[in-house]
Amino acid sequence: MATGCIRLVRLGMCAGFVLALLTRAAVAGPPYVSDDPEPTDYKHFEIYTFNNGTTTRDGTTGESGIDFNYGAAPDLQLTATLPAGFDLPAGGGTNVGLSNIELAAKYRFLHQDGFGLDVSVFPRIFLPSGSNSVGDNRASLLLPIWVQKDWSGGWSAFGGGGCTVSEFRAVDFCQAGAVLTYQILPKLQIGAELFHQTADSNGTPATTSVGIGWRYDLNDNYHLLGYVRRGIENTNETDQYSWYASVLFTF
Template structure:
């Protein structure tokens, strides 16, 4: 389960995916962003992965509505494998502060995780309440922030996460970035984890985009996973 937690984080200048940190920029009003993704983690204790769809819709100016539907696969080294629906996520991102007025973009992005009917997810609901910030300098952007996830079943399983990412548009169709991400213990026997990751986004055209990310564990890697990855095709319209 600890490696699945690491993989779960792995959601231009939009950012957010492929990074574990999010950015404060909501989907444009009246437009869609749909990610078809695969993500996972592996290490000495086994591997876990999840594939699915991440739907985002600009429901109003400064307001994005999100739904994520994942299917997970968990293969621990000391037990049987499992496959099934993960925790469906419902979220709303609202931009509170605009960079052109106060120097920073700031958004809240509360997220509800519904109970999973399979062993690949959490059988209980939880809520993540983060704040995300961003500052741009031409073709370079820095974004990050964090928040805490609260279990609606067991307060001992609450944990917090923090991340910081810097991206640069190196060509008109290619963006590269680097990220540091940290998660505290989740109360399931998993210790804190810290990862260092690199990501890329390649724009095939205005509607189709390729995203990739790989991260190396830096802390407690034998329990939380040595490596994590994320790959997706993004459709925008």
């Protein structure tokens, strides 16, 4: 755990360095692993229908589901994620079931117009999946902090991280990430991400990955999001490749 925390601090310093170097408000968060500090607009909804997955030498695991976000108050977003999980072991067989339901609340307590950065906390509770083959059958809590900076010309950077803790988990773990996005066309945004996570269980190594993402706005209410990622540390064990795809409805 000590080694993992040192790595987390180093990556956090790197993310901070990227944010410091890079000098139109951007929509962030999904499709990336790292989140952003911008809550859903007050009295508005963001609903993602998504599919994601990761392939390692042991097989492929992933989820499909719906991610509900509601702007419950200025600077406050309430979130509920309802996923169905799947597990395709390399040796054959398929496991499908309800994965970990997520409940979260994002609160932005600092703003760019006054502080220079948007800063939010976004605690997230993962409920037990109730399955030994899909998801995690133990409850856990992610405690992260996220920051963002936007510039004229279509550039934006966001990132941060936190740790996941559980009374019943043998190993708590931490994660950190940084994303740089660019509004290349009026309806198309692209971005790149560096992400790191410490070992999340005994015998499972830490992982570092790089990914690219995009968002295409069909109109004000319908949006297409995609993301692909590959591990650059312990690749075969943790992340030979990953993906995320979703249709976002905003209203």
